[in-house]
Structures are given as C-alpha cells and as structure tokens.
Amino acid sequence: DLKKLRERGASAVFAPTPGDMYPHGSPGGTVVVPHFVQGRSEASCRPEHFTGVATVCLKLFNLCDPHVAIFGQKDAMQCVVIARMLEDLMLDERMSLVIAGTSREADGLARSSRNRYLTEGMRQKAPAIYRALLDSVQAAGATPLSVRSTVHQMLEREGMEVSYISVADARGMAEKPDSAELQNSIVSIACILKDNGVVSRLLDCILVPGTGE
Known part of the structure; x- marks a missing residue:
C-alpha cells in the first residue's frame, strides 16, 4: 500500500x-x-x-x-x-x-486482497460470481425473488456455497420483498469456494440505479 x-x-x-x-x-x-x-x-x-x-x-x-x-x-x-x-x-x-466503483479484473472478478488465497481452480471459477449478478438483474422482468433464485442456481452449479444473496434497499440494506421493483437496490453476495482443503470467502455487489440515474 x-x-x-x-x-x-x-x-x-x-x-x-x-x-x-x-x-x-x-x-x-x-x-x-x-x-x-x-x-x-x-x-x-x-x-x-x-x-x-x-x-x-x-x-x-x-x-x-x-x-x-x-x-x-x-x-x-x-x-x-x-x-x-x-x-x-x-x-x-x-x-x-x-x-x-469496484475495480475488476478483465474477466470481471472484483479485485481484493483475498484473491491471493485463491487456488488456480478457484480463480477459474470466481468470475462466475459477477456474471451471475449481471445476468440475474439484466433478465427481462427481473424481481428480487428471481435475482436471488437465479444467482443461487448459477453459482451452486459452479460448486460454490452461497452464504447469502441480498437484494436490499440502497439506503438501509433492508431486504426487498420478492415482487418489489429492482430500482435503487444493492445486490450483494458472499460465496465460499473450496479446493483441496483451501477455503476462501469472496464478496461482490452491483448497484441497480433508479430511473434516470
């Protein structure tokens, strides 16, 4: 530093x-x-x-x-x-x-000091976190419920353990109801990756702005 x-x-x-x-x-x-x-x-x-x-x-x-x-x-x-x-x-x-704004590698992985602990196998899987966040919020008719479900499914297929997937109000981090609008939300996640006895926990998030922002 x-x-x-x-x-x-x-x-x-x-x-x-x-x-x-x-x-x-x-x-x-x-x-x-x-x-x-x-x-x-x-x-x-x-x-x-x-x-x-x-x-x-x-x-x-x-x-x-x-x-x-x-x-x-x-x-x-x-x-x-x-x-x-x-x-x-x-x-x-x-x-x-x-x-x-979050600084990212070319493949979308959020830069973090934690990344140094990733094995080669973990590093190959880790960009799926950002892809899952983007795909879920950009899907037609996306809701908090669909975002949570889509992210869980995508990352579990990659062999990751999802600690939580949050779709929350941008001011107070209160979870949004399943059918609420996605606007003015923070979609955040914590995932646990495991490989040959090595365990690493990664965080990421994206913002869903309001209309006109």
Whole structure:
C-alpha cells in the first residue's frame, strides 16, 4: 500500500498502531453500534464486525479530520454503515464520503486482497460470481425473488456455497420483498469456494440505479 501511495504522489500517510487506536484494549469502553444493519446480509454472518468498523472509522475521522473519505463499493454494507454514521452523528457537514466503483479484473472478478488465497481452480471459477449478478438483474422482468433464485442456481452449479444473496434497499440494506421493483437496490453476495482443503470467502455487489440515474 505504501509503495502504491508513493507512486501516486502521496506526501504523508497516517498509520497508527493497534496500541494507538485502542490504548485500553479492543474494542474499548465506548463503541458505535449500527443497529439498523443487525441481522442483515453481511452483518448476519459477522454480528460484531460493523460495530468495529464504525468505531474505528469514527476514531480515525476524529484524529485526522478529513475533508473526504473514500470507500470501495464492493463492501456494500460497510459503505452504507459509514454513510449513515456520518449522517446520524452530524459529521456529514464537515466531511464528504466518496464511494469508489469496484475495480475488476478483465474477466470481471472484483479485485481484493483475498484473491491471493485463491487456488488456480478457484480463480477459474470466481468470475462466475459477477456474471451471475449481471445476468440475474439484466433478465427481462427481473424481481428480487428471481435475482436471488437465479444467482443461487448459477453459482451452486459452479460448486460454490452461497452464504447469502441480498437484494436490499440502497439506503438501509433492508431486504426487498420478492415482487418489489429492482430500482435503487444493492445486490450483494458472499460465496465460499473450496479446493483441496483451501477455503476462501469472496464478496461482490452491483448497484441497480433508479430511473434516470
């Protein structure tokens, strides 16, 4: 990361240690709990994770007082949690949140540090995740129900284990009813790939904008 930042002309990097961020131990006596995502998609798989995300990000924002914070869209729920925290705690008046589009390989696989753990066999199968998301939302007459069903079927045929496939409201990550409109949705997924004893978990998502967006 430091090498890439240097190549891009960064003049300074703030890189606190765990001891700096948690002088009394993690998570500390005071935390930020994003109740609105509890039990939903990624938060259902990692119940305490987004409390940690919100808490450490608030600490970093207080320490750095940034004008802009940039997060990647691939981690959809993380983006929604940070956006809601800035709004609820009235930090959005002093800083802006930018959601950067997901960077992808030529075959559509979302770039991630987790990809280094993929075996050759996993790497060959992994692009099917993005294809399944695209095919399901672009199908004629697609609904949340058809998207969930199509993605499950396509990826299970590839031998993947689908932890969840979520079609959710873009603001609060609440699951949309089966027959609802797809507009203004975040379609997100977590898949588990296994190969010769190696296990890897991959995330991806796509946005379905509203009319005219």
